[in-house]
Amino acid sequence: MQQGCVNFVFMGIKRKTKSVTTVLNIFEASHDAKSVVSLITLVKNEMNKTTVYRILDRLEQDGLIHSFNGKDGLKWYAKCNGCTSHKHFDTHPHFQCTKCDKVECLTVDISIPNIKNHNIETADILLMGQCEACCS
Amino acid sequence: MQQGCVNFVFMGIKRKTKSVTTVLNIFEASHDAKSVVSLITLVKNEMNKTTVYRILDRLEQDGLIHSFNGKDGLKWYAKCNGCTSHKHFDTHPHFQCTKCDKVECLTVDISIPNIKNHNIETADILLMGQCEACCS
DNA sequence: CTACTTTCGCAACTCAGTTGCATTAATGAT
DNA sequence: ATCATTAATGCAACTGAGTTGCGAAAGTAG
Numbered sequence: 001m002q003q004g005c006v007n008f009v010f011m012g013i014k015r016k017t018k019s020v021t022t023v024l025n026i027f028e029a030s031h032d033a034k035s036v037v038s039l040i041t042l043v044k045n046e047m048n049k050t051t052v053y054r055i056l057d058r059l060e061q062d063g064l065i066h067s068f069n070g071k072d073g074l075k076w077y078a079k080c081n082g083c084t085s086h087k088h089f090d091t092h093p094h095f096q097c098t099k100c101d102k103v104e105c106l107t108v109d110i111s112i113p114n115i116k117n118h119n120i121e122t123a124d125i126l127l128m129g130q131c132e133a134c135c136s
Numbered sequence: 137m138q139q140g141c142v143n144f145v146f147m148g149i150k151r152k153t154k155s156v157t158t159v160l161n162i163f164e165a166s167h168d169a170k171s172v173v174s175l176i177t178l179v180k181n182e183m184n185k186t187t188v189y190r191i192l193d194r195l196e197q198d199g200l201i202h203s204f205n206g207k208d209g210l211k212w213y214a215k216c217n218g219c220t221s222h223k224h225f226d227t228h229p230h231f232q233c234t235k236c237d238k239v240e241c242l243t244v245d246i247s248i249p250n251i252k253n254h255n256i257e258t259a260d261i262l263l264m265g266q267c268e269a270c271c272s
Numbered sequence: 273c274t275a276c277t278t279t280c281g282c283a284a285c286t287c288a289g290t291t292g293c294a295t296t297a298a299t300g301a302t
Numbered sequence: 303a304t305c306a307t308t309a310a311t312g313c314a315a316c317t318g319a320g321t322t323g324c325g326a327a328a329g330t331a332g
Contacts, residue, residue, distance in 0.1 A: 015298050015309055037288075048312050053289065055310090071260070073209035073319090074288075095254060108249050112263060115242060118231060121265040124207070127248060129257040151278055151329050173319075184281050189320065191279095209288090210319075 012061030019047045023055050027065055033078035033094065033103035035070060068124055070103060071096050080105040093125035099134040148197030155183045159191045163201055169214035169230065169239035171206060204260055206239060207232050216241040229261035235270040 040049045065079045096103045176185045195201045201215045229242045
């Protein structure tokens with residue numbers, strides 16, 4: 001018998017704790033992506049790093065946020081417009097600034113060609129260069 | 137005054153040691169990408185892991201191989217056709233199989249759109265799915 | 273062969289991410 | 303409101319990729 005939080009479709013999150021709310025609020029506040037490392041620093045007075053990792057896992061399971069690797073191989077998370085549904089299907093590209101490291105979700109569509117004898121399911125696309133602030 | 141190895145344009149590699157030859161031969165033998173982890177295992181009887189990291193660094197400086205992050209954030213290297221020159225300009229996509237983890241350099245061109253107020257310099261594109269062997 | 277300098281091996285380290293377990297707290301049931 | 307259940311948390315210890323410093327080994331020019 002399932003209990004609570006019926007709005008979380010995949011039941012990654014089953015109890016809405018203070019920590020979960022804190023993390024969710026951060027993602028609501030800005031749609032910019034955040035590295036796990038920066039998130040841990042951001043909430044270090046409120047919760048343990050293990051908790052951060054586990055909450056991010058669960059939020060991703062529920063399709064509320066999505067993850068990808070930044071240019072240094074570190075893990076980043078973001079809540080983009082496409083993240084509202086559990087039908088989260090993600091080929092949208094990300095942009096990371098090579099000067100300030102900021103990461104943005106891009107709304108442009110990049111078409112993935114078919115590759116002979118390969119079954120393509122997803123794509124991670126990371127564009128790199130200078131962001132608006134660092135361009136000028 | 138520069139010495140030796142005049143064919144290495146950026147002088148990452150200055151001395152052709154046994155270890156360098158070993159690593160280069162691996163990349164010559166197959167154009168499939170290799171993770172650093174697998175390379176270290178492959179040559180563990182011949183050299184130290186620190187040496188592997190340093191040789192890969194130098195070979196990349198010289199444009200003989202190129203690097204990128206795999207789906208788990210681990211570093212991979214490959215020698216593709218485009219790697220022959222020091223004018224190595226790399227937007228070619230990679231493919232990683234979600235079943236067997238194998239990575240291939242793809243020769244298809246994926247066009248990167250311009251992003252408003254952003255200066256795009258490079259792109260890491262990783263397609264994922266099933267490779268030829270794992271499709272059937 | 274010698275001198276110079278790159279490269280290597282080793283050991284110790286950093287840091288992201290994980291795991292196990294005991295404790296805490298959110299939730300449904302009473 | 304209280305109780306029982308079990309998800310979620312904190313902590314400490316761990317794993318594993320990648321890095322660093324330094325003394326020793328080995329290429330290369332002369």
